[in-house]
Amino acid sequence: MGMIKEFKEFALKGNMVDMAVAIVIGGAFATVVKSLVADIVTPPLGLLTENIKFEQMGITLRGTPGEEGAVVIGIGSFLNNMLSFLIVALAIFLLIKVMNNVRKRFEEEKVDDPTTKKCDACKMEIPIDATRCGHCTSDIPATAS
Numbered sequence: 001m002g003m004i005k006e007f008k009e010f011a012l013k014g015n016m017v018d019m020a021v022a023i024v025i026g027g028a029f030a031t032v033v034k035s036l037v038a039d040i041v042t043p044p045l046g047l048l049t050e051n052i053k054f055e056q057m058g059i060t061l062r063g064t065p066g067e068e069g070a071v072v073i074g075i076g077s078f079l080n081n082m083l084s085f086l087i088v089a090l091a092i093f094l095l096i097k098v099m100n101n102v103r104k105r106f107e108e109e110k111v112d113d114p115t116t117k118k119c120d121a122c123k124m125e126i127p128i129d130a131t132r133c134g135h136c137t138s139d140i141p142a143t144a145s
Contacts, residue, residue: 029088029091030084030088033084033087033088033091034080034084036084036087037080037083037084037087038055038080041083042054042055042080042083053076054076054077054079054080055074055076055077055080056076057074057075057076057077057079058072058073058074058075058076058077059072059073059075060072061073114128115127115128116128117130119133119135119136119138119140120138120140120141121133121136121138122135122136122138124136126140
């Protein structure tokens with residue numbers, strides 16, 4: 001019975017729901033990128049390379065391509081998937097870069113509005129509004145606002 005309760009607490013935490021939403025959105029994003037590569041990027045590349053269809057490019061090791069039992073190394077399909085991966089990786093990189101810039105600006109703003117100060121006697125960090133140090137119990141003079 002305790003295990004079921006633990007699982008409920010775990011499943012209903014905000015982090016798990018956020019993760020589930022991220023996975024669903026990530027799957028949808030991957031589908032869009034795959035379509036972008038297959039339907040928009042590779043057709044012009046195929047036109048430039050004398051109408052070669054990338055998804056049909058491959059090296060046949062045995063049999064005839066498309067025939068049952070044929071062994072084909074799908075180079076074109078691999079190239080499409082690599083291009084999709086690079087686009088997703090670039091998008092994630094740009095997203096993380098933006099998030100880091102926002103976090104950095106937020107942290108810089110926080111520095112301007114301090115929430116702690118150092119005790120004159122023991123040099124430990126204490127809340128800005130403290131009137132007595134919690135470490136050494138020294139009286140803290142009131143700061144002018």
